[in-house]
Amino acid sequence: MHDGLEARVDGLMDGLCDDLKRLTRIPSIAFPGYPAEPVAEAHDAVVALLRDAGVQDIAALRLPDTAPVITGHIPPPTPDAPTVLLYAHYDVQPPGDESLWQTPPFEPTEVDGAIHGRGVADDKANLMAHIGALRAFGGRPPVGIRIVFEGQEEYGSPFDDYPAAHPDEFACDAMVVGDMGNIRAGVGTLTTALRGVVDVIVEVRTIAEAKHSGNFGGPAPDALKVLVAGLARLHDHDGNVAVPGLLRHEWGGAGWTDEEFRTLAGVEEGLPLVGTGGLGERLWSGPALTITGLDAPQVDTAASAVVPYARAKLNLRVHPRQDAFEAEQLLIDFLSALRPYGVPLTVRRSGEPGAGFAAATEGPAYRAAHQALRAAWGKDPVHAAAGGSIPLVASLAAAQPQAEILLFGAQDSLCNLHGPNERVLISELRGTVLAEAEFFRAFAEQSAE
Template identity: 75%
Template sequence: MDELTTRVDGMLDDLCAELRRLTRIPSIAFPGYPPEPVTEAHDLVVDLLRDAGVRDIAALRLPDTSPVITGHIPPPHPDAPTVLLYGHYDVQPAGDEALWTTTPFEPTDVDGAIHGRGVADDKSNLIVHVGALRAFDGRPPVGIRIVFEGQEEYGSDFDDYPQAHPDEFACDAMVIADMGNIRPGTGTLTVALRGVVEVIVEVHTLEEARHSGNFGGAAPDALLVLLHALAALHDAKGDVAVPGLRREQWGGGGWSEEEFRRLAGIRDGMPLIGTGNLGSRLWSGPAITVTGLDAPSVERAASAVVPSARAKLNMRCHPAQDPAEAQRLLIEFLEGLRPFGVPLTVTQAGAPGSGFAAATDGVAYAAAHEALRTAWGEDLVHAAAGGSIPLVNSLAAAQPGAEILLFGAQDSMCNLHGPNERVLVSELRDAVVAEAAFFTAYAERFRRG
């Protein structure tokens, strides 16, 4: 391990330079953005992989989807396992550049961190993969399969591809490097992802708005009906009140309340809602958020009874709960309310997204524990994420026997998708060490059975 760490330290400057070069490319695979930067990022990543010893590099091309980079390094011997490495080379748009303290696509070093759009999500993790392979001069003690996506942020036809073509993703373990640490310096394995569903709730009570002085008090106010329905989704303490939604106490690691308040930007004096530990509210239980509301604005409000109103709800559900079941429970609950006797129209908005719960008792997880402890110098924690990564479930379905590990160079304070995104050079370095150490520990444990 000393030799491995020395090798990583010796190439860290080059890895950072390549990360800056990759971050400088505005590879935004959203409609309305030019495709040339996405192609440029693709080509640079291919060059980096080739220099790191990856063979048979190819591009999987699907309709309306940026190319998926594939490639492999054969196992060094028949008894060695194969590890699939995942990442993506596309990024989110920069958003309002006035909120940035640096230029989004001009990577800038500030206090031990590199700032720029996409530097953490997910280009740093691509460099982690490249660095871990270079640490072995392109001949790691495990076989390698590369799957680097080019349209993860916007979504694409690739999400369902692995499940339909399992042989192309054959492996014994996967490192999904689109995650990171719960806090800088604390090695973290993400072991669960909540599922997601969305619904639209509508109320229509009048043919058109009517004078509130003449008709208010008897005419059914659609907005008032909708507000009563939305208020019924939570109890007095802020816990979700929909029966049947799965919730369990979270037993892994997590943020302190102080960390969470800072990360969420909660104003002084504001309470947190819900009961139980933070993990059960954020990761192993349901959460319902009103993400949109169609009603007259305050600035344009007339003295009239509102004839119709609607809201969009986003619900995150337990990692192991079927999201279709959770969506059905939510719809049935809302349809059964009938505030003031007024029925609600509830429809699903888009397809449910499944959560993910990792099996953590296998050989790869034991090797990852050893590797992350080595890299970060302390016991790692198990954490979860409120968001879903649809491709993880497709990969899990394609290779149900493969262990799936989620870790990387990001951390919860890196501000991914927001202004001033950054990655700490120290986290990049330790993530490269962790992945390289995982290859070694996994090969040895796999050989021993």
């Protein structure tokens, strides 16, 4: 490890934790119906932190219908030094049911080596990890720096498509996307694959209006029965996705055990996990279809009537290397060809598909990252994947196809992001700051060879 770097990071940790708590106190929820002022307050606080960390060339990218994207630049120290783009976001999820929180969501509380609060892990700890890595070099890192800190990632925004259309604004040799973390606390993890995402709506209309089930039930086509029969065709008897053409491959990286997954997912005692094959391919390198919404009469107020109309929303997660538009069409074609009880289904897109991502892992940035994560956590890092989707990553990859994209950060599998009692381990924040600072050094040295 570079002489003095670990000691400098350790000396920064109290201040980084204090700044993280200050940011977490700001309820920067960029969702409709929430006040805009806290988002603006968080923006200003982050800009001040960046200036203090040595980033002087700071601007705001202001697109319609989204919070400002903070941009910044530190020139490379030499003409041959590489440039690293740092991504994070300063907005957070709503807290949800606050009665489920053990501590107030926007009063960050330190308990047993962890800081609890909404957004503390997703994504303000990763934002502070970027700032901490810059502080470790006194604002003069051995690489050039390009800052891209988003303000409306959680709700989604037009910025998702912006980089691919404006590639020169994102020029770099490597990117560190700080919106991830370790598969287990203390195990340095590079996320190398993200599934794509597709949403569709399936509708059934059968009769003009609800009719008495005693007088008409049986021969009258029941829209809800038709819809349920169609949805049942999406999976085989083991629960595997049955839509032809959707890619699925064995996952070769690190993963959770079945018992770890049961704990993380909160699976009820005695229930099986669904599907066959390895857990990794069911979660990361294969498709997953979820019925996320169903419109039908409510049980408590249901009349004894044949249902005339029903619809469902489906969420499809797509193999990282499969085109999301192709996967969407395969799903639409499959459903449209079904005729449950002779009745057609109407299928339409719900929002734009989001592309997946599969990293190229053989270049100098990945070699430097392996060295850096090994130094920070004292053991060889692992490669993992994420079943969720980050469409911006695909846009960044399209903008700068030659740049290596590294996804790592201070979260871990038990941090409960998006749920109650979200927390970040201080040890994970410390490891991430050290790993990123070590990456700057190792990447600069490898590029100079």
